[in-house]
Amino acid sequence: MPDDSQLHPLPVMHHPLAFDMIDAVLHAPQMNPGAYNHFALAPMSGALGAEITGIDLGDLSDAAMAEIERALTNHLVLAFRGQDLAPADQIAFARRLGPVEPWPYAKPMDGFPELTELISGPVDINNFGGSWHTDSSTFDQPPAYTTLYCVSCPPVGGDTSWANQYLAWETLSPEMREALRGMRLLHSVARSFGDHSRSKGSADVTTTPVSVPPEHEDLENLHPVARTHPVTGRTALYVNAGFSSNFEGRSETESRPLMAALMAHGATPEFTCRLRWQPGTLVVWDNRCTVHYAHNDYRGQPRVMRRAVVTGERPF
Numbered sequence: 086m087p088d089d090s091q092l093h094p095l096p097v098m099h100h101p102l103a104f105d106m107i108d109a110v111l112h113a114p115q116m117n118p119g120a121y122n123h124f125a126l127a128p129m130s131g132a133l134g135a136e137i138t139g140i141d142l143g144d145l146s147d148a149a150m151a152e153i154e155r156a157l158t159n160h161l162v163l164a165f166r167g168q169d170l171a172p173a174d175q176i177a178f179a180r181r182l183g184p185v186e187p188w189p190y191a192k193p194m195d196g197f198p199e200l201t202e203l204i205s206g207p208v209d210i211n212n213f214g215g216s217w218h219t220d221s222s223t224f225d226q227p228p229a230y231t232t233l234y235c236v237s238c239p240p241v242g243g244d245t246s247w248a249n250q251y252l253a254w255e256t257l258s259p260e261m262r263e264a265l266r267g268m269r270l271l272h273s274v275a276r277s278f279g280d281h282s283r284s285k286g287s288a289d290v291t292t293t294p295v296s297v298p299p300e301h302e303d304l305e306n307l308h309p310v311a312r313t314h315p316v317t318g319r320t321a322l323y324v325n326a327g328f329s330s331n332f333e334g335r336s337e338t339e340s341r342p343l344m345a346a347l348m349a350h351g352a353t354p355e356f357t358c359r360l361r362w363q364p365g366t367l368v369v370w371d372n373r374c375t376v377h378y379a380h381n382d383y384r385g386q387p388r389v390m391r392r393a394v395v396t397g398e399r400p401f
């Protein structure tokens with residue numbers, strides 16, 4: 086059980102008229118980002134995220150890469166502005182962080198099996214990733230990191246938000262944390278791509294079709310709700326709205342209210358940062374301690390993104 090003084094580093098503020106106000110939070114590296122020699126870093130919010138300038142991801146020394154990994158551990162989401170990355174450059178960068186494998190639910194980019202192109206076109210209503218989630222938690226070893234590169238985007242709309250799940254965990258009551266320790270959630274492909282599968286097709290679906298290969302139809306994995314980050318040793322809340330089916334040993338009906346409450350808590354505005362994309366922005370984030378949300382507010386506007394994911398460990 087963490088020391089309570091760690092959980093409330095700032096004075097506790099209670100609003101007299103509202104229930105469920107969270108205590109003031111701060112993710113310490115946001116205020117004290119430290120020194121970096123290879124780039125300039127500007128934190129995005131008090132919770133997580135940093136914008137980085139002054140470095141070329143296509144030409145990284147080992148020393149620069151070590152600084153990027155330190156910044157990623159501290160800030161959870163890094164947005165590199167002004168990059169000019171060919172598909173092979175993005176894959177090469179992702180490989181510096183770990184093994185890069187194809188994503189099995191969409192046709193990869195021609196000639197680059199590790200890259201998925203996420204394309205929105207003029208008739209789309211759905212978007213890709215338009216709910217709070219962490220990537221591919223149905224896998225035995227979900228992606229530790231996702232890299233997402235903006236090829237083109239509308240002048241406004243289509244932002245992405247992330248939420249810090251260390252803060253989500255640490256702001257739960259001690260009693261709730263105690264209850265959740267040792268609990269596991271079932272993450273299932275049937276749940277994530279079931280009723281609302283974009284692969285079922287109509288004129289109004291995204292132009293990046295998603296389909297589940299037969300060998301993945303029954304894929305499901307139990308993962309801990311209280312996930313330990315292998316680098317920091319900190320606990321993060323690990324719940325995935327669209328993918329989590331039920332708590333181990335409990336029915337879906339029994340599980341739904343608590344799952345919904347935890348997801349809503351995890352997306353508390355004070356835990357978030359929000360990024361406005363530009364062509365040439367590459368973002369890398371840590372799926373083990375964040376959730377993210379793709380804002381669907383650019384209907385009719387073309388948008389092209391490229392994604393490569395870095396395989397992680399089995400959650401523990």
Ligand SMILES: [Fe+2]
Nearest residue numbers: 214219220377
């Ligand atoms: Fe995602």
